[in-house]
Amino acid sequence: MMTDKMRKVLYHLYMGSFLFYLLVPLVIMSGAAFNNNKTPSVYPWKGFSWQWFIELWNDGTMWTSFGNTIWVALAVVALAVPLGTAGAILINSVTGMTRSVLYFFMVAPILAPGAVIGISTILFWNKLSVPVGLHLSVLGQVSYIAAFVMLLVLARLQSFDQNLEEAALDLGATHNQVLRRILLPHLYPAIGAGAAIAFFQSIENFNVTLFTRGTQNTLTVYVFSKVRSGITPSINALAFMLIALTLIAALVYELRRRRQAALEAAREEEGRRASDAEIA
Amino acid sequence: MGELLKRYGGTLTGAFILLTGFWLLMLIILPNLALFETSFRPYLPVVDMGGPLDTYSVNNYAKFFESPGPMSIFGLELSIPLRAQTFINTVFYSIIVTVVAFVFSYPIAFYLAKVVRPKSVPTLILLLFIPLWVSEALRAFAWYIILTLNGPLNAVLVGMGVLEKAVRWQQGVLTNYDAIVIGLVYNYILFMLFPIYNAMTSLDSNQIEAAQDLGAPAWKTHLRIVLPHSKPGIASGSVMVFMLAAGSLLVPTTLGSTRSNWFTQTIQQAMLESQDWNTGAAYSFLYLLLCTVVVFGVMRLFKVRLSDIAR
Numbered sequence: 331m332m333t334d335k336m337r338k339v340l341y342h343l344y345m346g347s348f349l350f351y352l353l354v355p356l357v358i359m360s361g362a363a364f365n366n367n368k369t370p371s372v373y374p375w376k377g378f379s380w381q382w383f384i385e386l387w388n389d390g391t392m393w394t395s396f397g398n399t400i401w402v403a404l405a406v407v408a409l410a411v412p413l414g415t416a417g418a419i420l421i422n423s424v425t426g427m428t429r430s431v432l433y434f435f436m437v438a439p440i441l442a443p444g445a446v447i448g449i450s451t452i453l454f455w456n457k458l459s460v461p462v463g464l465h466l467s468v469l470g471q472v473s474y475i476a477a478f479v480m481l482l483v484l485a486r487l488q489s490f491d492q493n494l495e496e497a498a499l500d501l502g503a504t505h506n507q508v509l510r511r512i513l514l515p516h517l518y519p520a521i522g523a524g525a526a527i528a529f530f531q532s533i534e535n536f537n538v539t540l541f542t543r544g545t546q547n548t549l550t551v552y553v554f555s556k557v558r559s560g561i562t563p564s565i566n567a568l569a570f571m572l573i574a575l576t577l578i579a580a581l582v583y584e585l586r587r588r589r590q591a592a593l594e595a596a597r598e599e600e601g602r603r604a605s606d607a608e609i610a
Numbered sequence: 611m612g613e614l615l616k617r618y619g620g621t622l623t624g625a626f627i628l629l630t631g632f633w634l635l636m637l638i639i640l641p642n643l644a645l646f647e648t649s650f651r652p653y654l655p656v657v658d659m660g661g662p663l664d665t666y667s668v669n670n671y672a673k674f675f676e677s678p679g680p681m682s683i684f685g686l687e688l689s690i691p692l693r694a695q696t697f698i699n700t701v702f703y704s705i706i707v708t709v710v711a712f713v714f715s716y717p718i719a720f721y722l723a724k725v726v727r728p729k730s731v732p733t734l735i736l737l738l739f740i741p742l743w744v745s746e747a748l749r750a751f752a753w754y755i756i757l758t759l760n761g762p763l764n765a766v767l768v769g770m771g772v773l774e775k776a777v778r779w780q781q782g783v784l785t786n787y788d789a790i791v792i793g794l795v796y797n798y799i800l801f802m803l804f805p806i807y808n809a810m811t812s813l814d815s816n817q818i819e820a821a822q823d824l825g826a827p828a829w830k831t832h833l834r835i836v837l838p839h840s841k842p843g844i845a846s847g848s849v850m851v852f853m854l855a856a857g858s859l860l861v862p863t864t865l866g867s868t869r870s871n872w873f874t875q876t877i878q879q880a881m882l883e884s885q886d887w888n889t890g891a892a893y894s895f896l897y898l899l900l901c902t903v904v905v906f907g908v909m910r911l912f913k914v915r916l917s918d919i920a921r
Contacts, residue, residue, distance in 0.1 A: 337828070341721045345734070348718050352741050355752035355796065358762060362755055370755055373762045416629035423614045435634050437916060441849065441905055443857030445874050446894045449881060450641035453648045453891060473637035495617050505619030534745055536860050537874075541881060550860075553747040557754065557864050566755075569748045576743040580736050587732060 356573050363566035370563040386564040395552035398464060402539075402548060403532035405468045406475055410528045411521060413472065414479025419513075421480070422487045437481070439474035444537025447473060452542050462544035470538040475531050479524035486520035642898075649891035670892035693876055693893075700873040701900065703787045704855040707794045708802075711851050712844065714795070715803035719843075720836060723810035724818065742800055750864040753793045757865065781867045789865040790872065794855045801854060802847035809843025810836065845912035849905055856901070873897060 361372040366379035386392060421432050439447060451470035452462050460466065495508050503511070514521075536550040543551060556565050614623045650666045658664065674697075678689045683698070690698070722731055741749060756763045757779040764776035780789045813836065821831040837844075862872035877897065881890035909915065 338725065341717070341725050344717055345721050345726070348714070349734075349737055351796075352738065355749070355756060356741060356744060358756055359748065359752040371758065371761060372755070373760070373765050413629050413633040416626040417633060420614070420626050420630045432630075432634075434916065435638055439638055441853050441901065443853065443874070443897060443901060445857060445859060445877055446645070446898050446901075447641075449877070449887075449890060449894045450645035451637075453887060454636075454641035454644035456887075457644055469637060473633070473641070476633055476637075492617075499617070505617070505622055509618055509622055530743075536747060537857065540859065540878070550745055550747045553745070553751065554860060554863070557747070557751055561751075565748075565751065569744070569751070572748065573740075573744055576740055579743075580740060584733060584736055 356569075359566055360570040360573055362563050363570040365563065368562065370561060370566050382563040382567040385562065386567045389564060391547065392549075392552060392564075392568070395547040395549045398546060399533055399549040402464055402468055402471070403529045406471050406532040407525050407528045409468065409472045410476040410479050411525050414476040414524060414528075415483050415517065415521060417476065417480045418483035418487060422484060436477050440477050442474070444474075444535070445541060448538040448541030451538070462542055464539075464543055464546050464548070466542040466544075467535075467539045467548070470542045471532050471535050474538075475528045478527050478531065479521070482520040482524045482527070483517055486517055490516050645891050645895055645898075648888055649895045651888050653886045653888040670889045671896070673889055674893065674896065693873075696871040696876050697873050697896075697900075699787065699871070700856055703785075703791055704794075704852050707791055707798070707855040708848050708851045710791070710795050711799045711802040712806075712848065715799055715847075716806060719803055719806040719810055719840070720832075722807050723813070724815060724836075738800060738803070741796075746797055747860055747864075749797050750793050750861045753789070753796060754864050757789050757792070780865060782869060786867070786869040789867075790862050790870055793861040793865040794858060797858070797861055798851045798854045801850040805847040805850070806840050806843040809840040813839045841912055842914050842918045845908055845914045846918060849908050852904060852908075853901060856897075856904075 358372050359370075362370040363382055364378050364380075365372055365375060366377040366381070367374075417432075417436055421429060421436070424432065448467075448470050451466055451473070455466055455469070456462075490513070494512050498508050498512055534550065535548075536554065539548050539551055540554075547555070553565055553568070556562075614626065618626075649670055650668065651664060652667065652669060654661075654663055674693050675691045677692045679692050679695065681688055681690045681695050681698075722734060726734065755761060758764075759776055759778055763779070764773065767773040768776060777783050779792075782788045785791075817835050818831055821835055826834070857874060858872070859874040859878060862870065862875055866872065866875075873893070874897075877890055877893045880886050880893055
């Protein structure tokens, strides 16, 4: 019979090894960025070197791909946020069958394979004589990324008090003012979160982009083509910098969260002491 | 709808409808119709397009059933068309990936929801999220480094005496798809973990304690209380992981060998290498059909709705 304590130790151990499993590949990948070896590897170790970072810095294709990635992501945000928000407002105002059908068409692309989204996008725009290129990558990505924005805004709309809008109208506000001064400010947190998710989803995207990009590169496609056609550790240098950036962001976030938690705890303590004093 | 008009007036309501209409029609419905239509037309040089040769047929779909080859399924030796073999393998190994991801992430979800001190949960979740912020291409590449013949995994296993000599993981050891399954599980396991964790957090811990007080062994508590309660999360995670795995092109291309074909690679070869968009469209449509069947099948099986999955 296992005691509770033993079970808990086992759980901690398992959690530890799970984190090890998730993070060690990233450590190995980063390590290979500093190995003075032509193929990316940490074993055997041939000495410390910065050369792969220099090679990455001088790689023009990488910089173009990087720029393209950012442009595509910004365009996706600019389109997905208004489309998703409008979709959420519309779907929130209808009920029954119409709602289910609209919801189905909006959400289904999240579950569709990216390759199929990419292919259907180029086939459709080809019929309208629009050539392939990153503009189609934007449209293909928006088709499913707008759904993430829609879901976030829709959830936020549930906590919206519609009486506020009625009050504003009664007091003589115009329709534009109702939207700008009452509804949108309530939705901003969801819209902001939606924009962030849209941005990162776009940066991550590979499947849709591969089929729609034509001959242009984004960062994920560039990494992919490098992995296929003889790779040098400059990709590891890129990976290392991305991981370092992630770690710094995570660390800042964690420190801020802890400070906030500590502040709240202190305030609660203060409040309890105050009420204790009152009773006494 | 009348509500919208009353609140925002004709212009704004019209704008909402226009925006949503653009999204649904131009980005979702019409492209899929174009896919469907293109898949029935022959692949022709530009001059013949719209000419007498340009007629609808199921020829593109017939290619799926061409060139049969031997394949053994659960010990049965069958003759199955090559592309259908790829299709079957993709589905089969995607299911394996889903099951493996579930088995490994379930204890973690339970640990986060019910075992560990609630105070450490945000830190742990942040740590778990780190791989997700590193792009998928790089996560696959990390395993490419680990699994190469002269890589660290072989070095460690040989050093510990587990293996006698280095093995070619990418060529497959147990099956041809070893490296792909390893890479897919690593890439997508968190999409299984977080939905299950979310579902478990809403479970009242008193229920677990009551079961224990009444003498239920741990496995029974899980089987009768925790598992049923996490069902929506499991359904959502399974659909997500299956779709991501089956739809992945990066991982199979990075980690696979010539002996392991993924169906997305078949589609890619038709589309980008042979430039035969019509056949590519037919394969894509078959794939879409498969995905729809899987999603609705799982929804039926677990009795959940689309809104439970897409969260």
